Amino acid sequence: MRVAIPTRNGRIESVFSRAEEFTIYDVEIELVKSKVIVPLGKKEFGDFLVDEAINVMICGRIRSGSRNILRLKRVELIYGVSGEADDIMVRYLSGERLGDIDENAFWSKDGEGLE
Numbered sequence: 540m541r542v543a544i545p546t547r548n549g550r551i552e553s554v555f556s557r558a559e560e561f562t563i564y565d566v567e568i569e570l571v572k573s574k575v576i577v578p579l580g581k582k583e584f585g586d587f588l589v590d591e592a593i594n595v596m597i598c599g600r601i602r603s604g605s606r607n608i609l610r611l612k613r614v615e616l617i618y619g620v621s622g623e624a625d626d627i628m629v630r631y632l633s634g635e636r637l638g639d640i641d642e643n644a645f646w647s648k649d650g651e652g653l654e
Contacts, residue, residue: 540566542595542631543588544624546576551621555601562624563591569632574625588612597627597637 544551545558552558558579565573579587585608587593595615609616619638620627631637 540594541592542566542597542628543591543593544597544627545599546624549625550623551597551599551627553599553621555598555605555618558598561587561591563593564628566632571628571632584608585612588614595631597631 542564543561544564545555546552546560546562547558549562560576560578562574562576564571577591582590584605588609589612593612593614595617596609597617597620599618599621601616601618606616606618617631617638627637
């Protein structure tokens, strides 16, 4: 399983659309086997998910358009999460509930909808 977290300086990027790099964890039997930092670059987000074979995305605030792309690519989404990426992975692998879609949805002030 591959888990991606949008990061900046080791912390979860607070707004998903600002992400320039992702920390990707390869997980086997609830243990992290490897960790790499991959820049998004000029790739389309959907292509990035397929190329990197992402199964789970853990992030902060995220717009509905990006959520739809994750759904189409059948990537599990956990959002409304903040903190150090490595700490979040430990909590995720231990089974801790990290985010709740209803409680962590963010309504933008400019009326664009959920982020």
